[in-house]
Amino acid sequence: IQFKAHVNIIDEEDSLTPLIVAAGRGYVAFVELLIGAGAEVNACDKFGSTALIWAARRGYKPIIELLLDAGAELDAVGMYGSTALMMATRGNFIGVVKLILSREPNINTVDQNGLSPLAIAAREGYVEIASMFIQLGAYVNAVDRFGNSILAGAVRSGNVEIVKMLLEKHADVNARDSENRTALHLAIDKSFMDIAVALLERKPNLEIRNKDGDTPLLRAVKNRHVGFCQLLVNSGAKVSATDNAGDNVLHVALRARSRKITQSLLLNPSDSRLLYRPNKLGHTPYSIDQENP
The missing domain is CATH 1.25.40.20 (Ankyrin repeat-containing domain)
Incomplete structure (x- = not known):
């Protein structure tokens, strides 16, 4: 940089910029230096992933904060249709999720499989993150491209806490998947008695x-x-x-x-x-x- 190196040079194979590499590897000092030298914070690789998405994928909170303060696009969509919020959710990076939510992203956007951040948290059994999304009003009755409801994902995870949270927000207890199974069918097939009891309290068909x-x-x-x-x-x-x-x-x-x-x-x-x-x-x-x- 001192000798006028091009800070936005792009790797020919993967379209990676120095900032994307530094963000993805957790090099805080390099990220700060590159941003100060005018690096393009919203440049993306060949899959569309920005430095913010790469940092969120690894849970690098200090880097995410630097990028957001420098104007990184909060809802940018990268590989597989994922946003930074989805990446942080998949990694169960609670602190990162809280940081991103503080900047008011779109919490109902979906990836290429039709999964919202709440759907991801529900199927992984991440109670704290799911609770944050539900409290912010995330859609509880969205379905993915395979017809699976968020409630079905929570049942499969075996987490009765998330199931109850969704039911309290009026998740459709009779929603059916592509095989016409309800959440109750799934609970029975998985032998989750506590979940079956919670579902039955909602008087399903x-x-x-x-x-x-x-x-x-x-x-x-x-x-x-x-x-x-x-x-x-x-x-x-x-x-x-x-x-x-x-x-x-x-x-x-x-x-x-x-x-x-x-x-x-x-x-x-x-x-x-x-x-x-x-x-x-x-x-x-x-x-x-x-x-x-």
Whole structure:
């Protein structure tokens, strides 16, 4: 720089500038020197990532502060459609997220997969960061390009705190993904009892069927989970529901030789009539039981 070196020279292979390299490697003094010498703070590499995005990806808070004070574009979009806020969220860099939020970025922007910063935090189980976004009014019912809701991502992470926060802000408990599964289906498949209880407190539709025709109760029976079966029956799930093969829960339970589940499903004496209801192949739960004594 002292000898008039070009501070904005661009690497021919990756379009990296000295400032992008310094920011991505955490060289605070170099970043400060380059900015002072007139480096372009919003120059980007061949993927569109700026020095700010590179610094956020690594969690370099002092560098991010220098870049923002020098006029770095807060919502610049780089590789995979990610912003600096998304990069900081993915790394669970809480201090960096707080700093960026203090500059009032767009918290509802999405990357190329349709994930917002809140969606990223929810699926990673980052409670503190998710809480910050929710408190700032981030959209809780956005879906990604695969049809997954933010609530579904939180369920998959297994973090009941985030699930409850989303539900308190009226996340759609009946939202379905590309396979027609609800958050309750996912909780059952993951065996997350605490999350299932939290979802049931919001009175979801218990009769939504996934692509295989399974209601949450059918999923619980197929997973041989007695606790979920009891919980769902007590919550009003219909024992008479059938899957795409015409099987009701008793077909499934007796085929699996599960007496405990069968007993939990027959708490209501009137449901015993389902023992004689045939599936699409003409088999009844009773006939299945007789064939496999």
